[in-house]
Amino acid sequence: MTTPSPSNQRTLTLTNVSASLGGRLILDDVSLQVSPGELVALVGPNGAGKTTLLSVMAGDITPSHGTAVLDGVELHRWRAAELARHRAVLPQEQRLAFGFSVVDVVRMGRSPWARRPEEDLDDIIVADSMQQTDVDGLATRSFPTLSGGEKARASFARVLAQQTSLVLLDEPTAALDIRHSEQVLSQARRLAAHGHAVVAVLHDLTVAAAHADRICVLADGKLRADGTPAEVLTPELVAEVYGHPVDVISHHGRLIVLPHIVPIDAPTNQEAPCAPAL
């Protein structure tokens, strides 16, 4: 197996990527690069194509136009096992068919390394991944009985255990409280600091601004903006993309995106809220 990617090479390069699902164009001419050492946040309104873009990056969806290249090789040309040693994915939903224990689930992240020299590190890596995500106390619990947040953290531990240069996170903080959400994103930043390329779909723009090196804004399947949080998160752009006015405040050097509150119409005595049946 030849190993591509000298260190100066971009890890992941999408060039003019378009993708359709069920005849509808979901991604339209998206070009994007993710380099080792950066945490890129994918943001955008519901239905903008964030998850689809992440699926293209993961190699689940082959673009109908354009190319998606990881380490110099198009994603759909990778063998499944080889690709799994280069990119890991945290899915939005954590499902498990049978009652495997948490430690077994984290071990599944090691399966791409089975029968390879790295297998010897399995136990150390699994234990360490679980400690970093604060699930070491849940090791023997049955995964399906965990709460949503515990599942998300256990799955994140599985992704860490996979030890890949590219890490894709689909809404990693959706089910988490403040402490664990900050913990997961700090882990993501640490991965980036250690030279991994990390892409996270995020909903909270303030959270994205705090942790991401770059923010990519998707709207209607197109890449509307791509840059540092300060470049991208302007009140004008956010208001236009989301169709809702916002303020962007700088608080001790951190950007905070504050949506305007929509005034509630004062109740009028004109009509009943529901139209009477005809």
Added chain:
Amino acid sequence: MTATLPNARTTSAPTGPLPPRRSGRVTTVFVILAIVIAVLTVYAAGRGQLSVPANEVWGSIMHRLGFDVGTMPTHPQGDNTLWKVRFPRIAMALLVGAALAAAGALMQGIFGNPLAEPSVVGVSTGAAFAAAVVIVFQIQFAGSWTVALFAFAGGLITTLAVYFLSRSDGRTEVVTLVLTGIAVNAVCSAGLAMMIFLGDTAAREQIIFWQLGSLNGTRWQSVGIVAPLVVVGLVGAMLMARKLDVLALGDRAARHVGVDVERLRLAAIVLVALLTAAAVSFAGIIAFVGLVVPHLIRMIVGPGHRVLVPASALAGALLLLGADLIARTAVEYADLPIGMLTSLVGGPFFFWLLRRTRKTAGGWA
């Protein structure tokens, strides 16, 4: 190629030891199953119209193995009965039980659903239809083996047909697979009904009894044919056990950790068809073993397939050995259909499992 690995850094705080991969409980289960099978084999061999005491059965086995220990059967026909009638039948019961239970464990693994059973992809119905064709049209090119041969081929072909019909864009959705199975099963059932309609009374009776399942009249030759198929199936199942575990994450996540889901599923379905068709071809249709046994074993040893598959095979062998013992000894001078027995016990037992599991684990354990 890979970036630096922060997890493997040596400065990390010492972590507590991980729970062991294999508990002592698993070893205990294997040992108990093996002992019970051995004891029941000796006991079952002695039971029947011609009763042979256990110590004489033991003596007979030892003499065959070349050791001059124990007492030989005292009845003049004792030794003959054991080796011509009882042991082939016991061997077949063990093989068929192991095959059906292992096939069930595989099936539940690839569907990620504890309710899956080999019959959903049409193995049993396809085999029954093919067997009925042979019986009604009195096809005999392979002599008395023709029914078994056709049943095997019918099961295999039906399964592969279901699999390939449910593929689109190189992928197979589980729901599509199940629904295609229903459609193909319906067609095979219609074919079977047609055969029953066309056949004369004797053929009808033969079809019905074949469907009820029986190990009556098993000979060493048929054991010799079934054994290699079952061994191949079991070895194949063990080889894919680790990947089956990962499949519990769902198709996409399994792909993300490097499993070629389509290839794994195709290989697993071929193995299921092989195991089930091998079992069904000589024994007829024996229901519920593939459903109940893996389910029960999963409750005891957990869902990991590296343990689940072999433990299910052993437990299935034991179950069928016991069921066949009852089938041939419960009523004097009668051989009950073994498929009827397994369903009679398996149905209520499965219902009980279902209720119990729902209560304790809020779903599937």
